[in-house]
Amino acid sequence: MTLYSKKDIVQQARNLAKMISETEEVDFFKRAEAQINENDKVSTIVNQIKALQKQAVNLKHYEKHEALKQVEAKIDALQEELEEIPVIQEFRDSQMEVNDLLQLVAHTISNQVTNEIITSTGGDLLKGETGSKVKHSNNSCSL
Structure with a gap:
């Protein structure tokens, strides 16, 4: 052995x-990732989601529950839109x-x-x- x-x-x-x-x-x-990185629509939606996520963190910190729900709903809608992109x-x-x-x-x-x-x-x-x-x-x- x-x-x-x-x-x-x-x-x-x-x-x-x-x-x-x-x-x-x-x-x-690798090819799929490259296509994502080159896709303007994807970049725009991802940037919007990131900005909203930052807002959500601040709203949660300041206990703005209703505003947080609205921002989370916007994030969910954008994520759904993102997932529908082929x-x-x-x-x-x-x-x-x-x-x-x-x-x-x-x-x-x-x-x-x-x-x-x-x-x-x-x-x-x-x-x-x-x-x-x-x-x-x-x-x-x-x-």
């Missing part, structure tokens, strides 16, 4: 990160695709490490038990 250092593992993680950053999903994400929808979809890929990789690594531990200790993959658990469960009475 080969023993790897943390440094070796981190280097492999960097290699994997580079591979992920060169996938179709990440490429689409490039925003494409960007959100691409974010989800990239997140799904990252979760798949993390899940795969976690499962594989667990499986390697089980098999390397002579355990039972189907039961999800390590070798020491299997060995000790055969020698003990059941409860």
Whole structure:
């Protein structure tokens, strides 16, 4: 059995990160983000939302509840308008695709490490038990 250092593992993680950053999903994400940054309508709405959010913070601080409700309603309306812009929808979809890929990789690594531990200790993959658990469960009475 080969023993790897943390440094070796981190280097492999960097290699994997580079591979992920060169996938179709990440490429689409980059293009969608660039389109958003170049879209004047999106920039205008985002700036309006930011200004209203600052107002909301001030109104909340000074306990201006009715004015705060009005500003929050304006923010919600602008956010809905923003979400209806096709490039925003494409960007959100691409974010989800990239997140799904990252979760798949993390899940795969976690499962594989667990499986390697089980098999390397002579355990039972189907039961999800390590070798020491299997060995000790055969020698003990059941409860």
